[in-house]
Amino acid sequence: MTAGKGYLFAELDVVDAAHFYNEYMPRVHPVLKKYGATFLAGSDAPIVKEGGRSVKRVVLLEFESLHRAEEFYHSEDYQAVIGYRFDSARSHLYIFEGLGAQPG
Structure with missing residues (x-):
């Protein structure tokens, strides 16, 4: 089985639109x-x-891999803007790997 894509799923409650x-x-x-x-x-x-x-509100994003999704989240670029989300929305955020190619 090959590695699957990476996904980011967020549940948001925007409190300051x-x-x-x-x-x-x-x-x-x-x-x-x-x-x-x-x-x-x-x-x-x-x-x-x-x-x-x-x-x-829900959002589902796809990345080429779980590693890339994690790179995005932990990047200096994203960490520089994440505070704007924290200031304006309550959220639950999940990063996970897709199933990838299944045998057969």
């Missing part, structure tokens, strides 16, 4: 591009079917 969209988003997009992230999905109205959680 002006700061999030005017300060964080313009700064994070070039960093995501630099690390080859692809936006696979995003929604401002996810439907929670189980777990009793209230989730306001």
Whole structure:
């Protein structure tokens, strides 16, 4: 089995929309591009079917590998802008590896 792609999944509750969209988003997009992230999905109205959680916004990004997703998150570039997200949104963020090529 070959290694899978890397994914970043975020659950967000934007508490300061002006700061999030005017300060964080313009700064994070070039960093995501630099690390080859692809936006696979995003929604401002996810439907929670189980777990009793209230989730306001979700985003799913794909990277060429788990290593690349980790490089993005820990990079000086992203660490320089992450505070804008912390200042404007509450979030749960996950990085994980996809399944990769399955035999057969």
